[in-house]
Amino acid sequence: MFFKFIVSISIVVLVSAARIPGPEERIVGGHYIPIEYVPWQVSLINDTNHNCGGVIHSDRAILTAAHCLSNVRTENLLVRAGSSHWRKGGQLVKVLKAIPHEQYCPSLQSNDVAVLILESPLKFNRKVQKIDLAEETPQDETMTLVSGWGRTQANATYSWPILQGVHVALLDPTKCKEVYGKDVICADNLGRGICSGDSGGPLVNLKDRKLIGLVSWGYGGCARRNPGIYADVAFFRNWFNKTINENIQSITSDCKK
Structure with missing residues (x-):
């Protein structure tokens, strides 16, 4: 944004x-x-306003830009998937974790990537796909x-x-x-x-x-x-996969305790 x-x-x-x-x-x-033409597209909503776009990597993981998380509280973040309207329709899910790249540099806009882990999984259909x-x-x-x-x-x-x-x-x-x-x-x-x-x-x-x-x-x-x-x-493919796997595993481990 x-x-x-x-x-x-x-x-x-x-x-x-x-x-x-x-x-x-x-x-x-x-x-x-x-x-339906871009079912991987989501809207990242901060409180009640569209903040940024995002991309569905899996039913629990969303990819976005690191700068989208600047001055944003994770507990206020929602993802809307499966709708052409960011204000309504589709599936609205809370963000559980927001993980910017550890080497993100705002002044240079380098490593401008982040992963969002959702509180609950998305339900895939013709409008929601990874x-x-x-x-x-x-x-x-x-x-x-x-x-x-x-x-x-x-x-x-x-x-x-x-x-x-x-x-x-x-x-x-x-x-x-x-x-x-x-x-x-x-x-x-x-x-x-x-x-x-x-x-x-x-x-x-x-x-x-x-x-x-x-x-x-x-x-x-x-x-x-x-x-x-x-x-x-x-360039960031390995970082995405590593970050998502580590954080999804940590959620699974927490559930088993």
């Missing part, structure tokens, strides 16, 4: 029958997206989909109530890492992209439907001159 001008998510019409006309088109180059993690960083020009409830323009004062999405192309990963850091990837589609409120949301490879990035931050306003920056999921 807080990333320096994180780019607001817009989407190409994916299902023409599901397209919402009128006001829903006034986002940064995109459109409404039904949750997503596989990419084993390696995709190549330049890979077409992707990013989704979220972020602001529709840089000066907007509220998150969009209905899920949006946009297709963006991956930029040269080697050059991106040289400029922005070894743990990130870059994606861009001029005039379309992520914005505040989209942080922690999924960047998905359209070819194999694997998670390749988590929305982190951006420069110079929403979807303008510079690319959107995403935590590289392949």
Whole structure:
């Protein structure tokens, strides 16, 4: 939610029958997206407000951005899954544990990843599904989909109530890492992209439907001159798996005492 001008998510019409006309088109180059198309997407709610996006890794684990947990009390966090509306519908579950990367650096926005452990498991159905993690960083020009409830323009004062999405192309990963850091990837589609409120949301490879990035931050306003920056999921894959396994096991152990 807080990333320096994180780019607001817009989407190409994916299902023409599901397209919402009128006001829903006034986002940064995109459109409404039904949750069935991205069933791994969740909204992270702080108290009563949409805070960030998140991604379903398993029925008890959610992936998001570390900066989404800044100045946030875990007991106030909820996850809504299975709805295109962050305010209503789907499944609403409390967060039991919030674990940012131990080397997260706010000033550099490095290691901007976190794991949430849910108080109770999600119930999988056609609107609620986990997503596989990419084993390696995709190549330049890979077409992707990013989704979220972020602001529709840089000066907007509220998150969009209905899920949006946009297709963006991956930029040269080697050059991106040289400029922005070894743990990130870059994606861009001029005039379309992520914005505040989209942080922690999924960047998905359209070819194999694997998670390749988590929305982190951006420069110079929403979807303008510079690319959107995403935590590289392949880079953090081992950390995600280790952190989730350790914390799920600790919950199981506590239950047996």
